[in-house]
Amino acid sequence: MPRSEAMDGARGPALAARIVHAWWKGDRSGLARTLIAILAVLAAATFATSIMTGAADASVGNVLRWLAGDASGDQALSMRDRIIILDIRLPRAVLGMLVGAALAVSGVVMQGLFRNPLADPGLVGVSSGASLGAVLLIVLGSTTFGPVFALFGFYALPLGAFCGGLATTMLLYRIATRSGETSVATMLLAGIALGALASAVTGVLVFVADDKQLRDLTFWGLGSLAGANWTKILTAGPIILLSLCVVPFLARGLNAITLGEAAAFHMGVPVQRLKNIAVFSVAAATGASVAVSGGIGFVGIVVPHLLRLVIGPDHRYLLPASALLGGTMLIFADMLARTIVSPAELPIGIITAFVGAPFFLWVLLRGRSNMGL
Amino acid sequence: MIRASDISVRLAGRPVLHGVSFEAAPGTMTAIVGPNGSGKTTTLKAISGELQLSKGKVTINGDDIARLKPFELALKRGVLPQSTIISFPFTVREIVGLGLSTGGADGGGNGRTVDEALEAVDLAGFSGRFYQELSGGEQQRVQLARVLCQIAAPVGDGEPRYLLLDEPVSSLDIRHQLTIMQLARQFCEGGGGVIAVMHDLNLTAMFADQMVMMKVGRIRALGAPKEVLTDETMEAVFGCRMRVGIAPARDVPFVLPQTASL
Numbered sequence: 154m155p156r157s158e159a160m161d162g163a164r165g166p167a168l169a170a171r172i173v174h175a176w177w178k179g180d181r182s183g184l185a186r187t188l189i190a191i192l193a194v195l196a197a198a199t200f201a202t203s204i205m206t207g208a209a210d211a212s213v214g215n216v217l218r219w220l221a222g223d224a225s226g227d228q229a230l231s232m233r234d235r236i237i238i239l240d241i242r243l244p245r246a247v248l249g250m251l252v253g254a255a256l257a258v259s260g261v262v263m264q265g266l267f268r269n270p271l272a273d274p275g276l277v278g279v280s281s282g283a284s285l286g287a288v289l290l291i292v293l294g295s296t297t298f299g300p301v302f303a304l305f306g307f308y309a310l311p312l313g314a315f316c317g318g319l320a321t322t323m324l325l326y327r328i329a330t331r332s333g334e335t336s337v338a339t340m341l342l343a344g345i346a347l348g349a350l351a352s353a354v355t356g357v358l359v360f361v362a363d364d365k366q367l368r369d370l371t372f373w374g375l376g377s378l379a380g381a382n383w384t385k386i387l388t389a390g391p392i393i394l395l396s397l398c399v400v401p402f403l404a405r406g407l408n409a410i411t412l413g414e415a416a417a418f419h420m421g422v423p424v425q426r427l428k429n430i431a432v433f434s435v436a437a438a439t440g441a442s443v444a445v446s447g448g449i450g451f452v453g454i455v456v457p458h459l460l461r462l463v464i465g466p467d468h469r470y471l472l473p474a475s476a477l478l479g480g481t482m483l484i485f486a487d488m489l490a491r492t493i494v495s496p497a498e499l500p501i502g503i504i505t506a507f508v509g510a511p512f513f514l515w516v517l518l519r520g521r522s523n524m525g526l
Numbered sequence: 527m528i529r530a531s532d533i534s535v536r537l538a539g540r541p542v543l544h545g546v547s548f549e550a551a552p553g554t555m556t557a558i559v560g561p562n563g564s565g566k567t568t569t570l571k572a573i574s575g576e577l578q579l580s581k582g583k584v585t586i587n588g589d590d591i592a593r594l595k596p597f598e599l600a601l602k603r604g605v606l607p608q609s610t611i612i613s614f615p616f617t618v619r620e621i622v623g624l625g626l627s628t629g630g631a632d633g634g635g636n637g638r639t640v641d642e643a644l645e646a647v648d649l650a651g652f653s654g655r656f657y658q659e660l661s662g663g664e665q666q667r668v669q670l671a672r673v674l675c676q677i678a679a680p681v682g683d684g685e686p687r688y689l690l691l692d693e694p695v696s697s698l699d700i701r702h703q704l705t706i707m708q709l710a711r712q713f714c715e716g717g718g719g720v721i722a723v724m725h726d727l728n729l730t731a732m733f734a735d736q737m738v739m740m741k742v743g744r745i746r747a748l749g750a751p752k753e754v755l756t757d758e759t760m761e762a763v764f765g766c767r768m769r770v771g772i773a774p775a776r777d778v779p780f781v782l783p784q785t786a787s788l
Contacts, residue, residue, distance in 0.1 A: 179619030179653040269613045337613075408624055412610050412669075415576050419607075420624065420676060421600025466614035 185470035257479025260453020277344025286317020315440030376502030451509020552686030625675030680718025
């Protein structure tokens with residue numbers, strides 16, 4: 154596919170970044186490590202801030218004193234604070250961190266697998282597929298899938314979402330990739346079609362759902378961390394953490410696969426196994442996130458893209474950095490969601506879409522020439 | 527020794543190679559030539575292990591490549607593809623470094639090998655540039671530097687290693703064509719083997735020890751350039767009636783397109 158002329162229109166990162174790269178002689182690993190350390194601090198700070206801010210007054214200090222066993226304060230007040238901090242804000246921040254990391258890392262892995270920066274689980278129908286899987290379980294849970302609930306309990310919902318996400322990802326990969334080459338246009342268009350199909354089937358299910366099921370379904374479409382509680386964290390947390398622990402082992406292979414599947418094989422990468430593990434991780438992380446917080450879009454495209462501009466596409470650094478920044482950004486977006494129209498709350502999916510959709514267009518326009526669009 | 531024994535390949539159900547057999551000994555450069563669509567690249571892909579064979583087998587230093595794991599193959603041979611398009615902003619150093627990190631070649635991941643490889647392909651000082659902004663010829667040389675990082679020495683673990691190059695000089699200027707061909711030659715002299723798909727018959731005649739001339743998926747002529755490049759094979763394979771000349775000084779045959787009639 155000799156198309157190198159098409160690269161002429163491609164522009165690299167901003168001037169400041171280019172100067173840094175020239176200075177480091179193309180070696181950005183030191184820069185990447187520094188950034189990861191900074192992001193870790195930033196994540197911790199955002200996490201703490203989100204626990205301290207909210208519509209209601211609540212003193213973290215009181216709660217810490219209560220935890221330390223000092224009961225000298227106003228007992229009633231501490232009890233109220235305790236509930237707000239430990240049972241509302243803390244699970245919400247933890248869930249935000251987990252889901253944000255899962256979405257950003259899923260984005261990185263999918264983009265590596267499809268070899269282009271526009272692949273995002275939310276955009277190409279994986280989240281819709283995962284929603285369909287979960288909705289199927291909610292609506293048919295009492296009848297057809299009764300045994301699944303009996304067997305898996307809390308985990309039935311993420312399991313359903315995982316299966317939906319997995320099926321969509323595999324189907325998409327089949328459609329968009331031919332003999333190791335992925336067509337960006339086919340991927341995006343097929344993703345739209347698959348997403349629409351999944352949404353249509355979800356719509357039918359919503360139509361036949363009863364009132365109680367409808368209530369379970371409503372918050373899904375928008376995406377929100379509002380329902381965060383410790384049960385949800387125990388449900389989705391282990392699955393997300395497992396995915397986050399697996400993907401670093403894919404980093405070198407994903408780097409190699411950016412040169413093409415054949416080239417990756419030539420360099421010693423077991424390509425088929427890499428693809429299988431990557432697809433499973435994406436489906437598991439996306440599925441678990443969708444199961445507990447609905448479809449929150451664009452995190453998987455904004456976070457990796459911003460980071461690539463600074464530290465480059467090396468997955469050994471991009472994966473941990475994306476996990477940290479994804480979590481941080483989602484918690485931050487959630488703080489916005491629950492404070493700008495306080496005491497009411499915006500669904501977080503609206504905020505991420507407001508930021509993410511224009512960003513996506515910018516990436517698209519900027520990278521048109523070297524993505525074959 | 528790389529040995530292709532009676533290999534056939536089907537692509538999308540269509541037979542593309544029919545019983546191709548040849549050997550590439552360590553210390554020699556083998557050039558695969560032929561008209562467009564004659565199966566040169568398919569042959570190279572079959573030898574690299576990338577394609578499933580419908581018949582026959584390929585061995586590398588005696589081992590059937592179908593039985594070797596990807597990382598074992600990666601220690602024995604490096605492959606330069608025709609062109610590589612990347613949609614992520616890698617720097618030249620990062621691309622070349624991929625050869626170190628995934629091949630598991632000799633050296634640890636120190637920066638010196640990357641710089642040496644870049645110097646070998648005449649790209650010293652390019653390490654901080656972005657791959658996507660380079661010209662086609664420069665990109666091709668960056669990829670070659672990556673392969674040289676993967677297969678750093680012509681001999682490793684007491685076995686010869688091989689470079690499989692698909693049109694390594696197709697988009698290079700004449701000076702760099704010579705640089706790269708000499709690099710391949712040195713690799714052979716160091717005890718390794720090279721198999722290259724070539725278009726330029728004159729460069730091939732200058733540098734190759736053995737020529738595999740193909741037409742529609744079959745080998746039509748095999749041997750030293752002097753035996754293969756004859757008026758008869760040129761007409762039979764390329765459909766060009768032309769005179770093959772011999773450069774007096776070096777006893778190397780050459781073909782002048784000016785002498786052709788179609």
